[in-house]
Amino acid sequence: MVNIILLGPPGAGKGTQAKRLEEARGMVQLSTGDMLKEAIAKGTELGKRVEGIMARGELVTDDIVIGLIEAKMKDRARGGFIFDGFPRTLKQADALGDLLARTGETLDAVIEMQVDDAALVARITGRFTCGNCGAVYHDLTRPTKVPGVCDVCGSTNLKRRADDTEETLKTRLMEYYKKTSPLIGYYHAKGQLSAVDGLADAGVVASAIAKVLDKA
Ligand code: AMP
Secondary structure, three states, X not given: OOOXXXXXXXXXXXXXXXXXXXXXXXXXXXXXXXXXXXXXXXXXXXXXXXXXXXXXXXXXXXXXXXXXXXXXXXXXXXXXXXXXXOOOOHHHHHHHHHHHHHOOOOOXXXXXXXXXXXHHHHHHHOEEEEOOOOOEEEOOOEOOOOOOOOOOOOOOOEEOOOOOOHHHHHHHHHHHHHHHOHHHHHHHHOOOEEEEEOOOOHHHHHHHHHHHHHHO
């Protein structure tokens, strides 16, 4: 069993790679962003509390996301967990270390997906997903074959994230540099960090990640 973190700014491709790892290795993606979005969609108390914060592109409190991850980690994952979008602060990183230690598990790799800001803006502002099967598309680099129809499942329920605008992206990037990028040093110091070029083709990135995992 291999537990890994995918680390990188919004738009680095963490979600895309997490989905590939789930299929290829039977790992389980734990995305705090997806959990929070689900809470908003369901209109839960938690969803109401975080909606405004997320729409602005700011981080929600550490206690909220640590609680979400703790609950999900109770179901053991056969192939291990892929932490996607978590941890995002040093406090969250410490909490994850404690949670893994409590169940006698290890963190086997932290993969930093490196990308530059200009590329992120282009990537993020053009992306959309299928609300039915989760397939990921982009206006310029990966449009659907038939406009408005998902290539994979034929659904017309294609969605854009409310926080994928240029304005919100600025806040999200600033949050990343201020609060999340210190984790690069933190995991480097622990000898757990590996970097991959997040701007390469998704298949090339997947191979680079596979190489890291096979060594872990
Ligand atoms: P994501 O889908 O990972 O880009 O997350 C979307 C939004 O959810 C972020 O912009 C934050 O507002 C919130 N969020 C997701 N994960 C975390 C986290 N680990 N810590 C704090 N806020 C988070």
